[in-house]
Amino acid sequence: MVSSQTTQLWTLAEDANEYERMHNLFSGRLKSVLNDEKISSALREKTATSFSSEEFVLALHDPCDIRKPYAKKLENIGRVRDLEGNMINGYSTFGTVCLSSGTQELHFSDISVFSNGDKEHYVLQTELDALHKKQANAKKMREVAALTKREKEIVALLENEEYVNLRRVVQTQLQRVSEELKNENENLRICHVIDRQMDGDPYFSFIDKELGDFFVIRAKISRNSNETTVNEAGKEVAVKLKDASLPYKHIEVIEKIRLNKKVYQDVTRIIEWGKQNFEGKDYSVVRITLLNRKGKEIFLKPMLLITNLPVDKAKEAVEIYLIYLKRAKIEGVFKFVKNALGWEEFQVQDWESIKNIIALAFFIGGYFYEIEPELANNPVILWLCQLGGGKGKITRHYFLEGLKNLLIHQQVERFREKARLRADDWSDIMEFAL
Numbered sequence: 001m002v003s004s005q006t007t008q009l010w011t012l013a014e015d016a017n018e019y020e021r022m023h024n025l026f027s028g029r030l031k032s033v034l035n036d037e038k039i040s041s042a043l044r045e046k047t048a049t050s051f052s053s054e055e056f057v058l059a060l061h062d063p064c065d066i067r068k069p070y071a072k073k074l075e076n077i078g079r080v081r082d083l084e085g086n087m088i089n090g091y092s093t094f095g096t097v098c099l100s101s102g103t104q105e106l107h108f109s110d111i112s113v114f115s116n117g118d119k120e121h122y123v124l125q126t127e128l129d130a131l132h133k134k135q136a137n138a139k140k141m142r143e144v145a146a147l148t149k150r151e152k153e154i155v156a157l158l159e160n161e162e163y164v165n166l167r168r169v170v171q172t173q174l175q176r177v178s179e180e181l182k183n184e185n186e187n188l189r190i191c192h193v194i195d196r197q198m199d200g201d202p203y204f205s206f207i208d209k210e211l212g213d214f215f216v217i218r219a220k221i222s223r224n225s226n227e228t229t230v231n232e233a234g235k236e237v238a239v240k241l242k243d244a245s246l247p248y249k250h251i252e253v254i255e256k257i258r259l260n261k262k263v264y265q266d267v268t269r270i271i272e273w274g275k276q277n278f279e280g281k282d283y284s285v286v287r288i289t290l291l292n293r294k295g296k297e298i299f300l301k302p303m304l305l306i307t308n309l310p311v312d313k314a315k316e317a318v319e320i321y322l323i324y325l326k327r328a329k330i331e332g333v334f335k336f337v338k339n340a341l342g343w344e345e346f347q348v349q350d351w352e353s354i355k356n357i358i359a360l361a362f363f364i365g366g367y368f369y370e371i372e373p374e375l376a377n378n379p380v381i382l383w384l385c386q387l388g389g390g391k392g393k394i395t396r397h398y399f400l401e402g403l404k405n406l407l408i409h410q411q412v413e414r415f416r417e418k419a420r421l422r423a424d425d426w427s428d429i430m431e432f433a434l
Contacts, residue, residue, distance in 0.1 A: 035352070035355070035356050035359075036111070036112075036113055036355045036356050036358070036359035039111070039356070039359040039360060039362075039363050040110050040111055040112070040359060042363070043107075043108055043109050043110055043111070043362075043363060043366065044109055044110055044176060044177060044180040045180065046107065047098050047107040047108075047109040047177075047180070047181070048180045048181050048183065048184035048185075049184060050105065050107055051098065051100060051107075051181060051184070051185065051188065052184045052185050053185070054100055054101070054102065054185065054188060055101075055102075055187075055188070055189060056101040056102075056188075056189045056190075056191070057098050057099065057100060057101065057181065057188060057189070057190050057191070058098065058099040058101060058191050058193055058323060058326060059096055059097075059098050059109070059174070059177055059178070059181075059190055059191065059192045059193065060096065060097050060098070060099060060193045060326065060327050060329060060330040061094065061095070061096050061170070061173070061174065061192060061193065061194050061198075061330070062094075062095060062194070062195060062327065062330045062331065062334070063092060063093065063094050063095075063166070063197060064092075064093045064094075064095055064334045065080035065081060065090050065091070065092060065093075066080070066090050066091040066092070066093060066113075066343065066344050066358060067080060067082060067088060067089075067090040067344055068088075068089050068090050068091070068344065069082065069088040069089055069090070070089075071089050072089070073349055074089075074349050074354065075349055075350050075351040075354070076091075076115045076117045076118040076119075076351045076354075077089050077090070077091070077115065077117050078090065078091060078092065078115035078116040078117030078118070078122075079116060079117065080092060091113060091114070091115045091354065091358070092113070092114050092115060092116065092166070093111060093112060093113050093114075093358060093362075094111070094112045094114075094166075094169050094170060094173055095108075095110070095111050095112075095330060095333065095334065095362065096108075096109045096110040096111070096173060096174075096177050096330075097109055097329065097330050097333055098177070098181070099326060099329065106329060106333075106369055107366065107369075107370070108333070108362060108363065108365060108366025108369065109177055110173050110176065110177050111358070111359050111362040111363075112169045112172075112173050113354070113355040113358045113359060114164050114169055115351075116165075118164060118351070121157065121162055121163055121164045122163075122164050122165060123154050123157060123163040123164070123165050124165060125165050125166070125167055127150070127154060128154065128163075128165070131147075131151050131154055131155070134147075134151070166197070167202060167203075170194075170198060170203070171202075171203075171206050174192055174206070174207065174211065174213075175210075175211060178190055178192075178211045178213055189213075189214065190211075190213040190214065191213065191214040191215065191216060191309065191323065192207055192213055192214070192215045192216075192217075193215070193216050193217075193323060193324060193326065193327045194215065194216075194217045194218070194327075195217075195218050195327065196217075196218045196219065196220050198217055199217055199218065199219045199220045199223065199306070201278055201279035203215075203217065204217070204278060204279070204281070204283065204306070204308070205279070205281070207308075208281070208308045214307070214308055214309045215306075215307060215308055215309075216305055216306075216307045216309065216320055216323050216324050217305070217306050217307070218303065218304065218305055218306075218324060219241060219285075219304035219305065219306050220304075221240075221242055221301045221304065222240065223240070223241045223304065224238035224239070224240060224241060225238065225239050225240065225241040225243075225244035225276060226244075226276055226277055227239040227244050227245065241276070241285065241287075241304055242287070242301060242302055242304060244276070244285075246272040246273055246274035246285065246287060247273075247274045248272060248273050248274055248314070248317070249270065249271070249272045250270075250271045250272075250314035250317060250318065251268065251269070251270050251271075252268075252269055253266055253267070253268050253269075254266075254267045254268075254269055257290075259290075259298065264290075264292055264293075264298065265293060266292075266293040267290055267291065267292060267293070267298070268290070268291040268295070269288065269289075269290055269291075270288070270289040270290075270291070271286060271287070271288050271314070271317045271318060271321060272286070272287045272289075272317075273285060273286045273287070273311050273317040273320075276306075278306070283306050283307065283308055284306070284307050284308070284309065284310070284311035284320070285304065285305070285306055286304075286305040286306075286307065286311060286317050286320045286321060287302050287303070287304055287305075288302055288303040288305070288321050289302045289303075303321075303324075305320055305321065305324055307320050333365065333369070336365055336368075336369075336397070337361055337362055337365040339397075340365070340368075340397055340400050341361045341364060341365055342361075343358065343361050343362075346358070368399070368400070382394060383402075384398075384399055384402030385398040385399050385402055386398075386402065387401075387402035387405050388400065388401030388402030388405060389401055389402075390402070
């Protein structure tokens with residue numbers, strides 16, 4: 001998988017028998033099977049051991065779609081969004097990497113693979129909320145809720161703890177990562193850094209109250225604040241958080257900043273902060289606006305961050321912003337695993353194999369992140385990076401490209417030996433190829 005940079009088992013296998021052995025390893029047919037749960041457990045355990053002496057760790061979380069737009073026969077195939085926002089076929093993952101606040105070491109820590117096409121287990125959150133509301137109303141009226149066939153199925157899944165949806169996947173993963181880290185170091189402080197999909201009280205209260213951890217979560221631009229105003233019709237309406245008045249402000253000019261592969265000079269960074277009450281609990285809100293040297297906003301909307309970390313001074317508000325920016329590292333992780341390891345290229349059709357291959361590719365990606373600090377100190381690695389087109393640069397990408405080219409060379413040499421090609425025959429072949 002590493003050398004071929006693909007998750008296609010047929011491409012990796014030399015013949016049909018080897019393909020069958022590989023497939024059996026992932027499909028669950030063997031007694032000793034390599035599955036996604038074992039892989040995730042190994043990742044969490046290794047991460048916890050690595051951070052046993054840390055004081056503060058950032059757990060960066062993010063969903064990532066596995067896109068299979070032309071696949072129709074894959075088991076439990078669901079619907080995901082492509083880069084343009086259109087709905088296509090695919091699977092869903094939720095990944096976690098942990099970052100040391102001191103050494104900046106990055107460790108792949110957990111991966112969950114699921115699908116909204118899994119009709120036996122997937123339950124929409126709206127279905128759950130409607131069921132709970134129906135049961136609560138019936139209880140209030142001292143009645144027995146009359147359940148539909150679908151509602152009875154959901155109740156059975158709830159009782160057996162077998163249902164799946166994004167919220168359950170997220171909360172389950174955050175909990176097991178947090179518990180594993182604290183089992184190794186009970187004094188460790190953990191901050192979960194998450195994007196807008198998890199903007200909501202169920203996530204705030206879960207991390208704050210149940211896990212006892214910190215969080216920095218980006219808020220949706222549509223989120224309301226505690227303030228109200230009167231509209232043109234004379235009706236009292238909520239003020240959007242992006243427009244709300246925050247009591248504290250810090251302004252500074254940054255000489256040079258790189259955003260979305262573009263460099264801006266003399267950028268004015270405006271950071272505002274204050275408390276807001278969400279579902280009965282006060283959290284800190286940090287709002288960030290960036291202006292170019294002409295005073296025009298670089299982004300159409302400000303960035304809104306919600307946190308339960310203390311934010312009383314400008315330095316702390318800036319730190320919240322910098323913490324959130326580190327979330328981009330997990331996006332780089334997904335890009336690497338997709339581009340370098342062919343994360344989306346698998347062609348097996350059964351759900352068990354699909355989950356396990358996706359998890360294994362994530363695990364292998366973690367290995368290359370861990371060895372990267374050692375790459376520059378190894379002359380063999382430098383040579384492999386040059387073979388991969390690095391031109392003096394030493395990166396995971398060029399290392400994998402060099403390894404791939406080296407193995408292609410080995411395959412060619414085996415072919416020459418097996419075919420017993422003479423020097424003049426080989427010269428003719430090379431002349432034809434060039």
